[in-house]
Amino acid sequence: MRFVVSALFLFVLFSHTDAYDPLDPNGNVTIKWDIVSWTPDGYVAVVTMNNFQMYRHIMSPGWTLGWTWAKKEVIWSMNGAQTTEQGDCSKFKGNVPHCCKKTPTVVDLLPGVPYNQQFTNCCKGGVVPAWGQDPQGAVSAFQVSVGSAGTSNKTVKLPKNFTLLGPGPGYTCGPAKVVPSTTFLTPDRRRKTQALMTWNVTCTYSQFLARKNPNCCVSFSSFYNETITPCPTCSCGCQNKNNCVKDSSKILKMKGLNTPRKDNAPLLQCTHHMCPVRVHWHVKLNYKDYWRVKVSITNFNYRMNYTVWSLVVQHPNLNSVTQVFSFDYKPLLPYESISEYPEFFFSVFSRCIIRYHVTMLFGHAYADDTGMFYGMKFYNDLLMEAGPFGNVQSEVLLRKDKDTFTFKQGWAFPRKVYFNGDECMLPPPDTYPFLPNSAHQQYLFSIFTLIATMVFLLLTLC
Numbered sequence: 001m002r003f004v005v006s007a008l009f010l011f012v013l014f015s016h017t018d019a020y021d022p023l024d025p026n027g028n029v030t031i032k033w034d035i036v037s038w039t040p041d042g043y044v045a046v047v048t049m050n051n052f053q054m055y056r057h058i059m060s061p062g063w064t065l066g067w068t069w070a071k072k073e074v075i076w077s078m079n080g081a082q083t084t085e086q087g088d089c090s091k092f093k094g095n096v097p098h099c100c101k102k103t104p105t106v107v108d109l110l111p112g113v114p115y116n117q118q119f120t121n122c123c124k125g126g127v128v129p130a131w132g133q134d135p136q137g138a139v140s141a142f143q144v145s146v147g148s149a150g151t152s153n154k155t156v157k158l159p160k161n162f163t164l165l166g167p168g169p170g171y172t173c174g175p176a177k178v179v180p181s182t183t184f185l186t187p188d189r190r191r192k193t194q195a196l197m198t199w200n201v202t203c204t205y206s207q208f209l210a211r212k213n214p215n216c217c218v219s220f221s222s223f224y225n226e227t228i229t230p231c232p233t234c235s236c237g238c239q240n241k242n243n244c245v246k247d248s249s250k251i252l253k254m255k256g257l258n259t260p261r262k263d264n265a266p267l268l269q270c271t272h273h274m275c276p277v278r279v280h281w282h283v284k285l286n287y288k289d290y291w292r293v294k295v296s297i298t299n300f301n302y303r304m305n306y307t308v309w310s311l312v313v314q315h316p317n318l319n320s321v322t323q324v325f326s327f328d329y330k331p332l333l334p335y336e337s338i339s340e341y342p343e344f345f346f347s348v349f350s351r352c353i354i355r356y357h358v359t360m361l362f363g364h365a366y367a368d369d370t371g372m373f374y375g376m377k378f379y380n381d382l383l384m385e386a387g388p389f390g391n392v393q394s395e396v397l398l399r400k401d402k403d404t405f406t407f408k409q410g411w412a413f414p415r416k417v418y419f420n421g422d423e424c425m426l427p428p429p430d431t432y433p434f435l436p437n438s439a440h441q442q443y444l445f446s447i448f449t450l451i452a453t454m455v456f457l458l459l460t461l462c
């Protein structure tokens with residue numbers, strides 16, 4: 001009976017959490033406006049964007065931030081960013097504003113702009129690394145001087161309707177909220193100053209909003225079975241005559257083929273999966289106390305260099321990673337990081353109810369089965385465009401956990417894989433390479449994997 005209740009509970013819970021990322025429950029991008037001075041007709045604000053997502057960075061060609069002014073505000077000037085259009089400034093004589101649009105669209109500047117246009121943490125072409133990958137670098141900022149605005153904290157009106165592209169769709173931003181003013185340390189670190197007023201906007205990501213198809217797929221192989229389990233056909237779309245090029249095609253010799261397009265449209269190599277990225281997991285070696293996996297990532301898009309890419313993998317044995325060759329590795333511990341925040345008591349509480357129900361059903365729970373792999377700086381943090389250099393690879397040495405380790409039932413393959421923050425399509429469980437003589441377990445196995453996928457999803461919550 002308890003089993004049935006727990007199963008029901010989990011089912012009901014899961015039919016209601018769509019945009020929630022169990023591997024990064026607090027992940028968000030926060031945009032903070034600090035008013036640093038009042039001017040005769042408005043204010044000067046420092047706008048800081050923090051990428052608090054563990055493993056999803058804002059990649060090239062970078063972020064685009066938009067909002068709607070509450071009144072008839074204009075932007076006199078900007079440092080460290082610019083608007084894409086000036087709009088109609090015809091009613092201004094002499095000194096003309098930088099932008100008069102009701103809904104300005106702001107982009108970062110490129111590296112190397114003149115010094116007098118720069119600002120601290122600006123000018124990275126809009127690329128913002130993930131918090132888990134580079135906490136110091138996960139920030140972008142600019143300064144804006146606003147006119148025709150309120151000139152005190154009672155008369156200023158907060159901008160509305162924030163939109164963030166990072167670089168494509170996927171983010172939803174909440175309303176701006178006044179928060180306690182930020183305090184800054186002076187450069188000599190001996191005095192604290194305070195913003196005159198501060199407001200925050202929080203944006204969260206949903207893969208469903210970003211695209212209707214996955215962006216990557218996973219294939220498997222092993223030393224104990226010759227079968228290579230390919231990516232599922234049409235994982236990211238189906239092939240037709242016009243949407244891809246064969247790797248033998250003459251077009252590939254044309255100059256300028258790799259130049260990214262304005263709309264960021266990919267140029268894909270023809271494959272049966274039509275994914276821009278494939279992740280391959282090969283179970284390579286078996287030692288007495290250890291086992292070894294080879295991971296490779298292949299780029300099939302001729303128009304994309306992935307800079308600071310990340311790969312998140314969920315597998316129960318990742319709690320015993322012993323050595324990672326030629327990638328950087330960092331465990332993701334959503335459960336522990338949550339418990340640092342007292343305001344998350346409630347959600348921790350509800351997670352623990354989930355944990356209780358999961359434990360009821362399956363006996364034990366994992367919290368540390370997820371890790372992030374990423375490239376080493378200046379070595380392989382660039383996944384080059386499709387072609388001879390369009391791949392990166394690494395090997396991972398894992399210590400066997402005596403209680404759970406097995407090559408049976410596809411246990412050695414990951415439960416979930418994310419490339420650059422988007423979940424990858426896995427092959428169906430009944431096609432995994434099997435340990436010889438375990439074919440009769442296939443039926444059981446597919447049920448097992450179905451349940452296991454659900455469980456591992458849950459277990460990361462608590």
Ligand SMILES: *[C@@H]1O[C@H](CO)[C@@H](O)[C@H](O)[C@H]1NC(C)=O
Nearest residue numbers: 026027028029030052202341
């Ligand atoms: C955004 O993320 C940060 C860091 O994880 C967290 O402290 C904050 O509460 C989050 N904000 C919201 C509104 O979820």
Ligand SMILES: *[C@@H]1O[C@H](CO)[C@@H](O)[C@H](O)[C@H]1NC(C)=O
Nearest residue numbers: 030031032048050179180200
């Ligand atoms: C506002 O955003 C900043 C990061 O930009 C964050 O450090 C701060 O905690 C946020 N404040 C609130 C009250 O959410």
Ligand SMILES: *[C@@H]1O[C@H](CO)[C@@H](O)[C@H](O)[C@H]1NC(C)=O
Nearest residue numbers: 152153154178181196197198
């Ligand atoms: C506005 O500023 C006054 C004094 O400068 C301060 O006392 C008050 O708390 C501020 N109000 C808000 C909403 O920040």
Ligand SMILES: *[C@@H]1O[C@H](CO)[C@@H](O)[C@H](O)[C@H]1NC(C)=O
Nearest residue numbers: 066067068103160161162163
């Ligand atoms: C918010 O912005 C979006 C995109 O810029 C626009 O389509 C929408 O109409 C705006 N909504 C409001 C209430 O201004």
Ligand SMILES: *[C@@H]1O[C@H](CO)[C@@H](O)[C@H](O)[C@H]1NC(C)=O
Nearest residue numbers: 258259260302303304305385
């Ligand atoms: C990728 O980077 C290489 C080396 O920096 C460059 O030659 C190539 O044009 C880039 N390709 C794209 C699609 O940006």
Ligand SMILES: *[C@@H]1O[C@H](CO)[C@@H](O)[C@H](O)[C@H]1NC(C)=O
Nearest residue numbers: 225227431432433434436437
């Ligand atoms: C290898 O795995 C495939 C796919 O699951 C399976 O059909 C086949 O029987 C396995 N080979 C052996 C020798 O067990």
